[in-house]
Each structure stands twice: as C-alpha cells, then as structure tokens.
Amino acid sequence: MKSGIATLVGRPNVGKSTLLNQLVGTKVSIVSDRPQTTRNQVRGVWNAPPGARGVPEDGAQVVFIDTPGIHKPKTELGRRLNQRSIETLDAVDVVCFLIDATADIGAGDRYIAGLLADVGTPAVLVLNKTDAAGPNDILEHLAGAAGTLGDFAAYVPLSARTGEGSEALLGEITGRLPDGPLYYPDGVVTDQPDTFLAAELLREKLLAMAREELPHSLAVTVEEIEDRPAVGDKDALLVLRAVVRVERDSQKGIVIGKGGAVIKEAGTAARLELEALLGTRVHLETHVKVEKDWQRRPDALDRLGF
Numbered sequence: 001m002k003s004g005i006a007t008l009v010g011r012p013n014v015g016k017s018t019l020l021n022q023l024v025g026t027k028v029s030i031v032s033d034r035p036q037t038t039r040n041q042v043r044g045v046w047n048a049p050p051g052a053r054g055v056p057e058d059g060a061q062v063v064f065i066d067t068p069g070i071h072k073p074k075t076e077l078g079r080r081l082n083q084r085s086i087e088t089l090d091a092v093d094v095v096c097f098l099i100d101a102t103a104d105i106g107a108g109d110r111y112i113a114g115l116l117a118d119v120g121t122p123a124v125l126v127l128n129k130t131d132a133a134g135p136n137d138i139l140e141h142l143a144g145a146a147g148t149l150g151d152f153a154a155y156v157p158l159s160a161r162t163g164e165g166s167e168a169l170l171g172e173i174t175g176r177l178p179d180g181p182l183y184y185p186d187g188v189v190t191d192q193p194d195t196f197l198a199a200e201l202l203r204e205k206l207l208a209m210a211r212e213e214l215p216h217s218l219a220v221t222v223e224e225i226e227d228r229p230a231v232g233d234k235d236a237l238l239v240l241r242a243v244v245r246v247e248r249d250s251q252k253g254i255v256i257g258k259g260g261a262v263i264k265e266a267g268t269a270a271r272l273e274l275e276a277l278l279g280t281r282v283h284l285e286t287h288v289k290v291e292k293d294w295q296r297r298p299d300a301l302d303r304l305g306f
C-alpha cells in the first residue's frame with residue numbers, strides 16, 4: 001500500500017486544525033479564532049476509501065500532523081511551540097503549507113517558506129478559507145504564493161470549513177506517498193488519549209468565552225481519570241478531574257466567573273461534546289489554580305508537558 005505522514009503548518013489562525021478535522025471527518029483538534037490555539041502535535045488518520053481514484057488496490061493511509069502556528073515568540077512557551085512545528089518539516093513525506101485567503105501574504109508566511117526551502121521536503125501550498133474570499137482574492141493569493149513563497153509541488157485552494165477542495169488535496173498527497181505500512185489499524189482516527197482530548201475541549205470552551213490576554217495564560221490538564229463500568233441499571237461513566245491553570249489571581253476570577261458561572265458553562269459544553277465523541281457518559285470535575293507566569297518558566301513548562 002501507499003502510506004505516509006503529512007504535516008500541516010502555517011501561521012497561527014490559518015485553519016490548520018479545522019482542516020485536520022475536516023480531512024479525518026471528526027473533531028480531533030480544537031479550533032478557535034484566537035491565534036496560537038494548538039499547542040501540541042495532534043495526529044489524525046485518513047484512510048483512502050476503497051476504489052478511490054489514484055489509490056492502489058492495497059489502499060492508502062495518510063497520518064496528518066496538526067501543529068502549533070509558527071509565530072514570532074514572546075515567551076518560552078512560544079519558542080517551544082514553534083519548535084514542535086518546525087521539527088515536523090524534515091520528518092514527514094509531504095508538507096502542507098497553509099496560507100489564509102482572507103489575509104495578505106506577510107512576513108510570517110515568508111518566514112515559514114524560508115524554513116521549507118531549507119529542508120527540501122515536497123510541499124503543497126494550501127490556500128485556505130476560499131469560502132470567505134472572492135475569485136480575485138484567490139487568484140491573487142495563488143499568484144503571490146508562486147511569486148514570493150517559492151516553488152511548490154502543487155497549489156490547492158480549499159475551504160477547511162466547508163470541505164470544498166479537500167479531495168483535491170488528498171489526491172495531491174496520495175500521489176506523493178511512498179510504499180509503506182499501515183501505520184494505524186482501520187477505525188483509529190487519532191493517537192491522543194481521552195484525557196488530552198478532554199483537557200483540550202475544556203480549553204476550547206474557555207477560549208471561546210475568555211478575552212484579551214487570558215487565552216495564552218490558560219493551561220488545562222486532566223490529572224485523574226476513572227472508568228466506572230455499568231452496574232445494574234446504571235450506565236458506564238467516565239470520571240475526569242481537570243485542572244485549569246492561569247497565571248494571575250485576577251485571571252482566576254475571570255475563569256471562575258460570578259458564582260462559578262463561567263467555568264460551569266465551559267465545563268458543561270466540554271462534557272457534552274466529549275460524551276458525543278466518546279459515546280459514553282462523562283463526569284467532568286474542574287479546578288482552577290494559579291501558576292504564576294508558567295508560560296515563561298522552563299520548570300513549569302516541563303511539568304506541564306511542554
């Protein structure tokens with residue numbers, strides 16, 4: 001069969017995580033309109049449907065890696081996140097370099113293009129958000145990318161939101177895969193543990209509710225998980241204990257909200273989505289803690305898994 005690994009890279013907010021979810025057909029990576037939402041390499045697996053065009057009889061599998069948006073770092077966290085993205089560039093079979101059709105091509109895009117030129121991995125230029133751009137914008141961006149960002153193996157305009165154009169991207173990637181093994185068995189869509197997904201969903205809900213400087217200061221971990229089997233007429237229950245960390249006392253107040261309203265609403269939204277994704281009942285306990293300046297402290301970052 002044909003198989004390989006493809007990384008999704010680009011500036012913050014260009015839609016890498018939205019595209020990963022669209023490609024694998026389910027939510028594996030959280031999305032927000034705040035830059036620097038993704039903080040880990042998140043894997044999602046795509047298996048070619050049997051009989052698809054250009055796919056050999058024995059099938060094809062692409063393991064996509066969603067990465068943090070590459071940016072000019074202001075903190076040690078930012079520096080480490082960039083590292084997590086950049087290290088994928090020479091470790092994969094194909095790079096998908098996303099740019100945003102609703103924003104000008106800028107210095108951030110050119111910086112990433114320079115990194116790509118250094119590694120020489122085959123790269124596909126993905127122009128995302130075509131649903132929100134006019135035909136002229138799309139042509140200008142494609143011409144601009146070809147003129148200023150380098151030579152790409154292919155140029156694919158698409159909308160990660162609607163899925164329009166994503167089949168063309170899968171075709172371009174599949175055509176560049178080497179012979180390889182089945183990396184993940186059929187039915188597996190991601191390698192991330194449920195605890196990670198739960199923590200990320202809670203962070204996503206808080207990001208949607210929080211404002212200003214808070215997003216970067218949020219870190220969510222799930223520190224305990226207990227799988228309670230069904231007993232008698234009681235359904236099975238997944239019990240999770242999440243800790244939300246912020247950097248200052250004032251932020252703790254914002255996250256908790258009046259009478260606990262904010263954390264309660266975010267927790268409920270995260271729980272409902274987790275129940276739908278995992279197909280089991282969930283009890284999500286939340287605690288909010290202050291961890292002073294964790295984004296800037298190497299010891300705290302190490303402890304939090306960054």
Ligand SMILES: Nc1nc2c(ncn2[C@@H]2O[C@H](COP(=O)(O)OP(=O)(O)OP(=O)(O)O)[C@@H](O)[C@H]2O)c(=O)[nH]1
Pocket residue numbers: 010011012013014015016017018019030031032033034035036037038039067068069070128129130131132158159160161162
């Ligand atoms: N109109 C439109 N909006 C999109 C599309 N793809 C993503 N978005 C929006 O763009 C914003 C950023 O999307 P994400 O998928 O979180 O972007 P990202 O590149 O993963 O961002 P980071 O993780 O911060 O690097 C969200 O508000 C998305 O809803 C698209 O195809 N069309």
Ligand SMILES: [Mg+2]
Pocket residue numbers: 016017018030031037038066067068069
């Ligand atoms: Mg993301």
